Amino acid sequence: MAGGSDAVESTTLSCAKCGKPAHLQCPKCVELKLPREGAAFCSQDCFKVSWSSHKSVHSKSISSFAPVNPGEQNAASQNDGWLYCLRKGKARSHELPHFDWSGQLRPYPISKRRSIPDHIDQPDWALDGIPKIEPNSDLQHHVEIKAPDQIEKMRETCRIGREVLDAAARVIRPGITTDEIDAVVHEVTIAAGGYPSPLNYNFFPKSCCTSVNEVICHGIPDARKLEDGDIVNVDVTVYYKGVHGDLNETFFVGNVDESSQRLVQCTYECLEKAIAAVKPGVRFREIGEIINRHASMSGFSVVNVFFSVYPFFWKDIPNLFPYFLPICESGEIVLWSWYWRSLPLCTKYSSLCKK
Known part of the structure; x- marks a missing residue:
């Protein structure tokens, strides 16, 4: 600069x-x-x-930003709870963390954790941030064939998730903060009787993930205003009736450039081609091969260092091809190690889209 x-x-x-x-x-x-x-x-x-x-x-100056009114970032007292997130959600600081930044994007302060009404059914990490059932579940060692009643619960929960994501999409515009998007996700999820699964999962401080521009995944909603030309992925998961419904989508903020449009379009096409191939007898790795091939032919590559299922589960999937998810990118990757975000090292945007 x-x-x-x-x-x-x-x-x-x-x-x-x-x-x-x-x-x-x-x-x-x-x-x-x-x-x-x-x-x-x-x-x-x-x-x-x-x-x-x-x-x-x-x-x-940035550390004093706090949106007092919707769409506004004004100087406010640090006693209001707007602090930088450290140690993967476990700590807070008044100071911007030191890092060898690779681009223009920076973390902004985050607001206080949002509350959950007592009547909402909560997962086991809601209070202390530590998942207890998941690491020891039999699902870490085999692929479960879902029963019809389980599938129906999943459908119902995913419908709620779709409604939540649509509500978030309606407020996306230049000038709104990702924290305000998180507030919409939180309130709509609660109104539907669900719990926002990301909240306090391994100390994640917010109710959804908002990954802007070069952030690949797990971006924390904060006080940064979205700008004209940004692309933002909103990733929501709803916990309802004992199951989780997980979905996300990448949105254009105002007018975006042609390269960003191509990136998101390619990611969508990867997803559509992968879904079309899903049927009994198809190997997991074949789905990954389809995604990787189309991304490569379109001039992009896939992020192969992250996987969007249980961290203990993926290693036991048979015939797994590592490039499984349609997350397209251009550039290398570096992790903001104290944070929940993963940031590419250089050049253009990494796609965040898994529509």
């Missing part, structure tokens, strides 16, 4: 570094609407020399 700055109007502002008349302004300060007096510089050289100390004013 330190390589650019915006012209300052003809004023008596002095350079923040040397005191000479200033002709340039830090673009990040302009974006954050910080006072111009501390953001003015006489030259690129002074700007670059000052960067290591000057950039701290940006993180301090």
